[in-house]
Each structure stands twice: as structure tokens, then as C-alpha cells.
Amino acid sequence: MRLAIRLLAGLAAALALLPAAAAEAPLAELSIEELLNIEVTSVSKKPQRLSESASAVFVITQEDIRRSGATSVPELLRMVPGANVSRINANSWAVSIRGFNNQFANKLLVLQDGRALYTPLFAGVIWEVQNPMLEDVERIEVIRGPGAAVWGANAVNGVINIITKHSGDTQGGLAVAGAGTEERAFGAYRQGIALGEDRYLRLYAKAAETDASPRLGGGAGADDGRGLRAGFRSDQAIEAGSLTVLGDVYRVGAGDTFSVTSLAPPYGAVLREDKAFAGAHLLGRWQRTLAGGDTVSLQGYLDHTRMESPQILEETRNTLDLELQHRLRLGTSQDMIWGLGYRHSRDSITGGETYQFNPTSARTDLISAFLQDEIGLVPERWRLILGARAEHDERTGFQLQPNARLLWTPETGHSLWAAVSRAVRTPSRTERDARVNFLVLPPVPPSLPATQFSMLGNRDLQAEKLLALDLGYRGQLGPRLGLELAAFRYRYEDVIRRTHGTPVVEGAHVLVPFVWQNIDKGETWGGEAALDWRLSDTARAALAYSYLDADFFIGDQPKHSASLRSPSTSRRARSWISGSSAPAPSRRA
Amino acid sequence: MPLRTLPALALGLALLAPAAADVRESAIHAAFVLNFARYVEWPAGALSPERVLDVCFLSAAEPVGREIAAFKDRPVQGQRVEVHRGVRVADLGECDVVYLGEQDEYRLQEALRALTGQPVLTVGSLKGFAPAGGMIGLYREADRVRFEVNLDAVNRNGLRLSAQLLKLARIVHSGDTP
Numbered sequence: 042m043r044l045a046i047r048l049l050a051g052l053a054a055a056l057a058l059l060p061a062a063a064a065e066a067p068l069a070e071l072s073i074e075e076l077l078n079i080e081v082t083s084v085s086k087k088p089q090r091l092s093e094s095a096s097a098v099f100v101i102t103q104e105d106i107r108r109s110g111a112t113s114v115p116e117l118l119r120m121v122p123g124a125n126v127s128r129i130n131a132n133s134w135a136v137s138i139r140g141f142n143n144q145f146a147n148k149l150l151v152l153q154d155g156r157a158l159y160t161p162l163f164a165g166v167i168w169e170v171q172n173p174m175l176e177d178v179e180r181i182e183v184i185r186g187p188g189a190a191v192w193g194a195n196a197v198n199g200v201i202n203i204i205t206k207h208s209g210d211t212q213g214g215l216a217v218a219g220a221g222t223e224e225r226a227f228g229a230y231r232q233g234i235a236l237g238e239d240r241y242l243r244l245y246a247k248a249a250e251t252d253a254s255p256r257l258g259g260g261a262g263a264d265d266g267r268g269l270r271a272g273f274r275s276d277q278a279i280e281a282g283s284l285t286v287l288g289d290v291y292r293v294g295a296g297d298t299f300s301v302t303s304l305a306p307p308y309g310a311v312l313r314e315d316k317a318f319a320g321a322h323l324l325g326r327w328q329r330t331l332a333g334g335d336t337v338s339l340q341g342y343l344d345h346t347r348m349e350s351p352q353i354l355e356e357t358r359n360t361l362d363l364e365l366q367h368r369l370r371l372g373t374s375q376d377m378i379w380g381l382g383y384r385h386s387r388d389s390i391t392g393g394e395t396y397q398f399n400p401t402s403a404r405t406d407l408i409s410a411f412l413q414d415e416i417g418l419v420p421e422r423w424r425l426i427l428g429a430r431a432e433h434d435e436r437t438g439f440q441l442q443p444n445a446r447l448l449w450t451p452e453t454g455h456s457l458w459a460a461v462s463r464a465v466r467t468p469s470r471t472e473r474d475a476r477v478n479f480l481v482l483p484p485v486p487p488s489l490p491a492t493q494f495s496m497l498g499n500r501d502l503q504a505e506k507l508l509a510l511d512l513g514y515r516g517q518l519g520p521r522l523g524l525e526l527a528a529f530r531y532r533y534e535d536v537i538r539r540t541h542g543t544p545v546v547e548g549a550h551v552l553v554p555f556v557w558q559n560i561d562k563g564e565t566w567g568g569e570a571a572l573d574w575r576l577s578d579t580a581r582a583a584l585a586y587s588y589l590d591a592d593f594f595i596g597d598q599p600k601h602s603a604s605l606r607s608p609s610t611s612r613r614a615r616s617w618i619s620g621s622s623a624p625a626p627s628r629r630a
Numbered sequence: 631m632p633l634r635t636l637p638a639l640a641l642g643l644a645l646l647a648p649a650a651a652d653v654r655e656s657a658i659h660a661a662f663v664l665n666f667a668r669y670v671e672w673p674a675g676a677l678s679p680e681r682v683l684d685v686c687f688l689s690a691a692e693p694v695g696r697e698i699a700a701f702k703d704r705p706v707q708g709q710r711v712e713v714h715r716g717v718r719v720a721d722l723g724e725c726d727v728v729y730l731g732e733q734d735e736y737r738l739q740e741a742l743r744a745l746t747g748q749p750v751l752t753v754g755s756l757k758g759f760a761p762a763g764g765m766i767g768l769y770r771e772a773d774r775v776r777f778e779v780n781l782d783a784v785n786r787n788g789l790r791l792s793a794q795l796l797k798l799a800r801i802v803h804s805g806d807t808p
Contacts, residue, residue, distance in 0.1 A: 068701070073798060076658060077775070081774070208690075211716075334654075578746060
């Protein structure tokens with residue numbers, strides 16, 4: 042892997058030496074008539090506008106965030122059609138897109154400012170920890186459907202991108218404070234500083250405490266939470282480009298209960314113990330506009346996370362991630378983006394009698410390359426997007442994740458799109474290397490020994506595969522009425538499920554093994570409809586409906602769900618009604 | 631292995647970048663913004679008595695905001711130009727000219743609402759900016775920059791644009807499909 046790093050560094054150095062877009066034309070002297078005749082030779086590449094992309098996209102803007110009253114990211118995600126969001130208890134959430142929802146939902150990729158929030162431990166997101174200062178979030182993009190060709194493995198059912206504001210847009214001080222009976226107390230302070238002509242810095246700190254829920258039988262539940270985090274972001278313009286550096290440190294505590302087992306009396310107990318999370322990360326992104334308007338960016342981050350539940354499990358993980366992207370125009374009708382990536386992740390896990398990991402320390406080196414080409418077949422009417430990502434790591438081998446998308450705009454304001462994609466979800470560390478002794482039946486003297494039920498990891502697991510068909514329509518039905526429709530049919534293969542093994546005698550007890558295996562397959566289908574009606578300059582109504590069905594087990598989320606949101610901008614009235622046909626998912630055993 | 635192709639890609643990349651001086655779209659937009667301001671009549675008392683013309687950008691990262699620094703030494707209608715970048719939506723009403731660019735896609739509606747009825751010239755480059763309620767929208771036709779004017783928006787906010795400017799513009803209305 043050292044080779045990869047050296048090559049990336051060399052490439053970056055070569056790019057830095059390229060002549061930048063430069064030279065001031067005496068434009069200031071020109072009249073409007075003359076300006077109209079100037080030929081533009083450099084148009085900076087804009088990322089594809091999501092509102093014109095060939096995929097199902099929902100964007101939560103800063104205004105939506107402010108008007109929602111939400112205090113966490115999962116709470117905000119409730120407004121997204123097709124997203125399954127359930128609050129399990131006061132401190133934990135289950136979030137997924139288009140099914141498979143539970144606390145350890147594993148088919149969704151979540152990023153914040155280009156950093157993956159996904160933990161390889163269980164291939165999901167620990168939402169208790171992901172709590173940015175919402176006032177500094179610029180937007181949250183939610184892409185339903187596979188995004189693997191660009192984003193990589195695990196972007197199976199969707200991608201969530203949390204994007205924070207440029208530090209130049211958060212100048213000055215901002216204090217937030219609140220208190221309540223459940224969200225007991227929360228507060229945050231941010232200070233933005235202009236360091237120079239084009240250099241800005243933002244510092245922030247945030248603290249929150251959540252009360253435990255009352256238990257049915259009286260007393261307090263083990264779902265209280267508290268968190269403290271601080272961080273910074275700096276942005277500066279450098280010649281023909283920009284440099285962004287950001288970082289965070291945090292400490293989060295969350296109450297929880299665990300079932301623990303032992304082969305000696307008492308054999309089983311429910312333990313109440315806090316999970317303590319701590320971590321820090323540092324990210325740098327350098328972007329440069331080349332002559333002609335092409336752009337190059339190089340990003341790297343270091344991420345350190347630690348989870349501690351002394352009697353259950355302790356995990357320490359360090360990640361290094363490097364990514365290079367180059368966006369260029371080919372001819373007049375092609376817009377291409379390609380990139381290379383390298384991610385190194387090393388962990389160290391200490392278990393107890395209930396949770397055991399073998400090996401206790403593991404590393405993965407993931408190398409990836411992707412290419413996406415957007416071809417204008419007929420200007421303003423037909424666009425074809427072809428892309429693929431190749432990834433390799435030692436444990437799961439080589440994965441190819443291609444997609445093809447077609448966008449048709451029969452007339453301005455109306456577009457139809459279709460996409461076929463393949464995506465994979467790589468097995469988590471737990472599914473591969475963990476042994477969870479989840480139940481022990483005490484011995485029955487004189488003849489029956491103790492019986493231990495265990496979930497065993499499987500090192501031969503393959504990635505889960507998805508072949509997806511997505512369709513959509515996006516239209517402006519009137520000056521104030523917008524409609525979005527999306528439909529999908531997904532075929533999953535090699536889905537990892539728990540299987541029964543044959544009981545064996547292990548020492549002085551009987552072991553009833555359960556093993557993770559790639560044995561399931563099935564299809565899901567459904568769609569979402571979202572109507573956005575601007576009633577007046579200040580009032581808006583957003584009506585959404587989602588449907589989801591499957592021919593195999595995909596969790597407990599509702600089949601039908603609907604919501605009506607009226608984020609009035611007059612600040613006087615706001616309403617939000619939502620309903621669904623089935624109960625929230627239960628926590629997985 | 632994709633690794634082996636890396637040096638070739640790096641070389642290709644280096645060759646892709648010609649050294650010729652560029653005419654950047656953002657620089658042209660900056661020149662347009664100040665030129666437009668020469669053809670606008672603000673209602674009496676709208677411009678600050680200190681003879682300062684406040685040109686504002688919502689996003690500090692907006693390249694047009696960076697470019698305009700090169701032009702701001704020339705006074706506009708006898709007013710000294712002052713550039714403000716990273717202005718909060720709530721403060722946009724204090725400006726005389728507001729430019730909204732690609733970075734502002736998700737704040738556009740909010741910004742335009744905040745400026746409803748205010749004597750502030752709005753210039754933007756997002757597709758459909760003028761039909762969405764902006765005053766002057768810049769767009770590209772082949773390799774030239776053009777502009778369209780939403781007269782309803784201009785009039786509603788008490789500004790007047792000179793006939794000379796309107797002659798060069800494409801006129802659009804609120805709610806037109808972009």
C-alpha cells in the first residue's frame with residue numbers, strides 16, 4: 042500500500058505544478074455590449090445539480106433544519122420520503138432507506154464532509170455519536186438507491202451526505218441553548234473568525250444531555266445520554282483553488298443494557314452499563330481549478346474512534362483515508378469524473394465472556410478506482426451516465442460496481458430517468474470474526490450439561506449483492522407545484538442471515554451454534570411520491586407517500602407511510618403530521 | 631491492478647492543462663454585476679448617504695465575490711463599492727446589490743423571500759433564477775454570457791432599470807419555465 046500512497050503523493054505534486062487558470066483580462070473597462078461579446082474559455086465545473094440528476098434525491102436545507110425544530114440528524118431524516126427512521130429509545134435510533142431497518146442497519150452509507158461515518162464493526166452507523174452542530178450544517182443530501190459506482194461499497198440502498206457550511210458563511214458568534222423534560226439540556230457555541238482576505242476559521246463546542254425514559258414498572262430506563270464535542274473548520278482560498286481543514290473531538294456516553302452469559306452460575310444476567318464513545322478526526326481537502334476549468338481535488342483524513350463498555354466490549358479503531366478526484370470535460374458533450382482511493386483501517390477489540398473476537402486486531406486496506414462519464418446525447422434532452430467503481434481488499438477480494446443511467450427531458454420542467462446498478466455490502470467485522478454467546482441454559486443434574494447458544498462469525502462470507510432497477514419522474518406541474526415520483530425493484534443475492542448449525546460437545550458443555558451465511562435472496566419493490574406545493578410566498582405544504590414491499594424478510598418497517606409537512610415560513614404556524622401502517626421496528630436481539 | 635495505470639493517468643492529466651490565459655466565467659459575471667449597477671435607479675434614500683454601494687455575496691466561497699475585488703476600485707454612480715462576502719440571509723436587506731451563485735442553490739428561495747419588497751438589485755447565475763423571482767439572471771449561450779430580466783421583480787421592489795440595459799436583455803416573467 043505504500044506504493045499507492047507514494048503514487049498519490051507524486052500525482053498531487055505533479056498537479057500542484059500545473060499552470061493554474063490565471064491572467065486578469067481588463068474586463069473592468071468593458072461595457073455591457075462588449076461583455077456580451079466576450080468568449081468564455083473557462084467554466085468551472087459544477088457538481089451535477091441534484092435537482093437535475095438521474096436519481097431519487099431529497100435535500101434537507103438549512104432552512105428546513107431551522108424550521109423543523111429537530112435536535113438530531115435522525116430526527117431530520119424523518120422528513121425524507123423513502124427513509125425509515127425509528128427512535129428505539131431516548132438515545133438510539135434505527136435509520137435505513139427502503140427497508141432493512143434496525144439499530145444495526147447495514148445497507149446505507151453515511152458521510153459527513155467526505156468522511157465515512159460507517160463503522161466496519163457492524164457495517165452501520167452509531168447514531169448516538171453522530172451529532173454535528175445543526176446550525177452549521179448547510180444541507181443534508183439523501184440519495185435513495187445504490188450510489189456505489191461513485192461512493193463505493195455499502196452505498197447499497199442509499200447515501201446520506203451531511204455537508205457543513207463553509208467557514209466564511211459562519212462569521213461571528215452564535216449561541217444555542219435549550220432545556221426540556223426529555224432533552225434535559227443542550228447548548229452550543231460557535232465563533233467564526235476572518236483570518237485574512239480569504240481565510241476563515243470556525244470553532245465550536247456543543248454539549249447535550251438526554252433524560253432516561255421512564256420504565257413501565259417504575260424507575261428510569263437505561264437510555265440516558267450525554268455528549269460533549271468540539272471542533273473547527275478552516276477554509277482558505279489558495280491560488281486557483283481552496284484548502285479546507287476540519288476536525289472534531291468528542292466524548293459521548295449512552296446508557297444501555299446487555300444480556301451477558303457465562304458457563305458458570307449465574308449463567309445469564311442483564312447488565313446495565315454505559316457505553317462510552319470517544320474519538321477525534323482531522324480532514325484536509327485541497328481543490329484546484331486547472332486551466333480550461335477542470336478541477337482536481339485531493340482529500341485525506343485520519344479518524345480515531347474508541348468504544349468502551351468495560352464488561353462487554355472495547356473497540357479502538359484508526360482509519361486513514363486518501364482520495365483523489367479529477368473532473369474534466371471531454372469535447373463539448375462529455376463530463377467525466379474519475380478518482381482513486383485508499384483506505385486503511387486497523388482495529389483492536391477486547392471482548393468478554395459474551396462477546397469474543399478472533400483475531401482481536403485486524404486491518405483492512407481498501408484500494409478503489411472509479412470513473413463516471415456523463416454524455417449529452419441530445420443537448421438539453423437526453424443524457425447518459427455510465428460509471429463503475431472497482432474495489433479491492435484482501436478479505437472480500439475484488440468488487441466491481443457499475444451503473445448506467447439515462448435521463449430524458451422531453452420538455453423543460455419535466456424529466457424522466459431510469460437506472461440499472463449493481464452494489465455490494467461487504468461483511469462486517471462482527472459477521473466475520475465474532476463469537477457471541479447469547480444464551481446459556483444451566484445444567485440439569487445429573488445427566489444434562491450446560492448448553493451454550495452462540496452466534497459464530499464466518500470468515501468465508503462473501504459480499505451481499507444488489508442488482509437494482511430505479512425509475513423516476515421529476516416535474517414542475519405549475520409555478521408553485523412540484524412533483525417527484527420514484528419507483529424501484531431491487532434483487533438481493535447472498536444476503537447474510539443467521540443459520541442453525543449442529544450441536545456439538547465443547548469441553549464440558551454443549552454448544553448450539555448459529556452461523557452467519559450468505560444464504561438468503563429476494564426482491565423488494567416500491568416507490569415514493571412527493572408533492573411540494575408553495576401555497577404562497579410564506580406557506581408551503583409537502584405531501585409524501587412511500588410504499589415498500591418484499592418477498593423475503595427485510596425488517597419491520599411499514600409498508601405504507603405518509604406524511605404532510607407544512608413548514609410555514611411565517612414562524613407563526615407549523616405543522617407536521619405523519620403516519621404509517623405498521624409499528625416501529627424492534628431492536629435486534 | 632488499477633495501480634499500474636496511475637503514472638499514465640498522471641501524465642495524461644498534466645497534458646490536459648494548456649497554459650493559455652483563460653477568460654473565466656466568474657470574472658465576466660463580476661464585471662457584469664458592477665456594470666448592471668450603473669444602469670439601476672434605486673428609490674430615493676435607498677442608497678446609503680455615505681456614498682457606499684454595498685455588494686453582497688451569501689457565500690464566502692463564491693468565486694464571483696473573489697473576482698469582483700479586482701474591479702471594485704472604479705466607483706459606480708459616484709458611490710464607492712464595498713464587497714461583503716458570507717453575508718447572513720437576515721442581513722441581505724442591508725445590501726444594495728446581492729449576487730446569488732451556484733453555491734446558493736439551497737438558500738435561493740429563502741434569500742429571495744428575505745428580499746421581497748426591498749430595494750436591492752438581485753443578480754444570479756443559477757438556472758431559472760429570474761423566473762424564480764430574481765431580477766437579473768446570467769446564463770450562457772454557446773460561449774457567451776447573456777442575461778435575462780424579470781421586470782415584475784424589479785418593479786415590485788421599487789427599482790428601475792434603464793431602457794438601454796433592457797434592450798440587451800431577454801425579458802422573462804415570474805413562474806416561466808426556465
